[in-house]
Amino acid sequence: MSQPKKAYISLGSNKGDKFKNLQNAIDCIHVQVGNIKIISKVYKTPALGFESEAFFNTCLILETELKPNKLLKKLLDIET
Numbered sequence: 001m002s003q004p005k006k007a008y009i010s011l012g013s014n015k016g017d018k019f020k021n022l023q024n025a026i027d028c029i030h031v032q033v034g035n036i037k038i039i040s041k042v043y044k045t046p047a048l049g050f051e052s053e054a055f056f057n058t059c060l061i062l063e064t065e066l067k068p069n070k071l072l073k074k075l076l077d078i079e080t
Contacts, residue, residue: 004063007071011058014047018056028078034064
């Protein structure tokens with residue numbers, strides 16, 4: 001089995017219950033991707049370059065055994 005690698009992930013939501021969307025994403029990432037080590041504070045930022053509600057953003061550091069392409073696929077599936 002390979003050594004876990006660190007991944008730095010940024011998350012954002014601008015639709016519906018933004019905070020709950022972030023929490024749901026974090027929960028799914030923990031279950032499907034790897035062990036979350038650190039989660040930043042949530043920041044509210046305006047949309048830039050297009051009209052939209054403001055975003056809630058956060059970043060996290062996790063450990064995963066997934067290779068980069070598999071990690072990206074899992075994260076895109078969670079986003080969907």
